[in-house]
Amino acid sequence: MRTFFISWLVLSIAMTTSNTFGQYLVAGTYTHNNSTSKGIYVYDFDPQTGTLQPVSSVETANPSFQVVSKDQRFVYSVNETADGGISAFSVEPARGKLTLLNTVKSMGDDPCYLETDRSGQWLFASNYSSGSFSIYPILKDGSLGALSQLVTHKGSGPDTTRQRGPHVHSTTISPDNKFLFVCDLGTDQIVSYPFNARTGKVDTANTASIQTAPGAGPRHMVISKNKKWVYNIDEMFGTVNVYALHKGKLRHLQTADGLKAEKGKAAGADIHLSPDNKFLYTSQRSSSTIEVYKTDLKTGMIHYAGSVSTNGNFPRNFTIDPSGRWLLAANQKSDNITLFKINPDTGMPEPTGREVKTGIPVSLKWISK
Secondary structure: OOHHHHHHHHHHHHHHHHHHHOOEEEEEEEOOOOOOOOOEEEEEOOOOEEEEEEEEEEOOOOOOOOOOOOOOOEEEEEOOOOOOOEEEEEOOOOOEEEEEEEEOOOOOOEEEEEEEEOOOEEEEEEEOOOOOOEEEEOOOOEEOOOEEEEEEEEEEEEEEOOOOOOOEHHHEEEEOOOOOEEEEOOOOOEEEEEEOOOOEEEOOOOEEEEEEEOOOOOEEEOOOOOOEEEEEEEEEOOOOOEEEEOOOEEEEEEEEEEOOOOOOOEEEEEEEEEEOOEEEEEEEOOEEEEEEEEEEOOOEEEEEEEEOOOOOEEEEEEEEEOOEEEEEEEOOOOOEEEEEEOOOOOOOOOEEEEEEEOOOOEEEEEOOO
8 A cells, every 4th residue: 555655646746747847839720722730739748758749629710820828828829811810719728728719800811920918918910911910908818809909011122022012920029018019021121119008009100110131021030038139030031130129129230141042032930049048040941941040148149050950841930848958840831840859058959850740830839737
C-alpha cells in the first residue's frame, strides 16, 4: 500500500508539473482551395520534450490568424473572406476545447491580423484588401460587442500590381497602450495613431508615420522588451528595419537584408524576438527559411547570423514557445508544422525531424494551461 501511495503521489506531482508548464498550441489554417482543413486545431505541447498531441478542433471559415486574450480564456480569429469576419471562442482549459461565442463583421475585406490592447478590453482587426482596420470592444463574457471605430487608409505604392491601393497588414499596440502602429503594405508606411483605451478609438487627426523603402511593403512588427526598439519585416523586399521608439514615434536606424533576394522575388512574412531579446527571427516564404539575427541589446541594431530551412514549403507564420527553447513553423504549402530546438548560444533553430501534418497551416499561437 505504501509503495502504491508513493507511486500515485509521484504521478500526481508529474501530472501537475506538466499541466503547470504545458501549453496549448493553436493552429489557424486556410479552409479554401480544396484544403483538408476544416478550421482551427489545438495541440497539447510538452515543453520538456517538444512533443505535440492533437486535442481538439473547431470548424470556421479561413481562420488565418488568431490572438489569445490576456487572461488566456478566449481566442479570437479572423475569417479571411471577401466579406470579412471575426469569431470569438471561449477556451476550456482542461481539454483545450474552443467553443464559438459570436461572430461579427470585420467591416472590410480579407481580414488578416488581430491584436488586443494592453487592458484586454479592445480588439483591433486589419482588413488587408480594404486597406482599413476596425476596433471592437471585448465584453465581459469574451464575446465581441458593436463596432467602436473603422479607419480606412488612402494612397498607393510604386508596385502597380500589388500597391494600387492601401493594404493594412497588421496592428501593434505600444507598451504603454497609448499608440497603435499600423503596417500598410500598399502605401509603404507604418502609421502611429494615438489610442484612447477609455473610448476604444484612435485619434486620426494626430497621426505620425514613417516611410519604408518604396515598394518594400511593411508587413509585421515586434517591439523589444525594453520598449526602445521596433523591428519590422517587409514582405516584398524581405528586408528587416530597425527603429528607435520614443513617445509613439519611430526613427529609422538600420535596414538589414539577410535574404538578399532579387527585387520582386522576396516574400517576407513573420517576425519575432526570443524571450530574452538576444535574437530576432523572421520567416521568408520565398526561400522557405527562418532567418536569425543577433541583436545588440544596447543599440537595438541587428547582425545577420544565418538561416535554416523550415523543412516545408512557404512558412507564413512561426512561433517561439514561452520557454524560448522551441521554434515551430507553419508551412502553408506543404501542410505541416515543423519543430526546431533553439541553440541557446547561437540562437539557431536546430531541426528535430518532428512535424505535425495540418492542412494549410498559417498561424500559430500559445494558450497557457
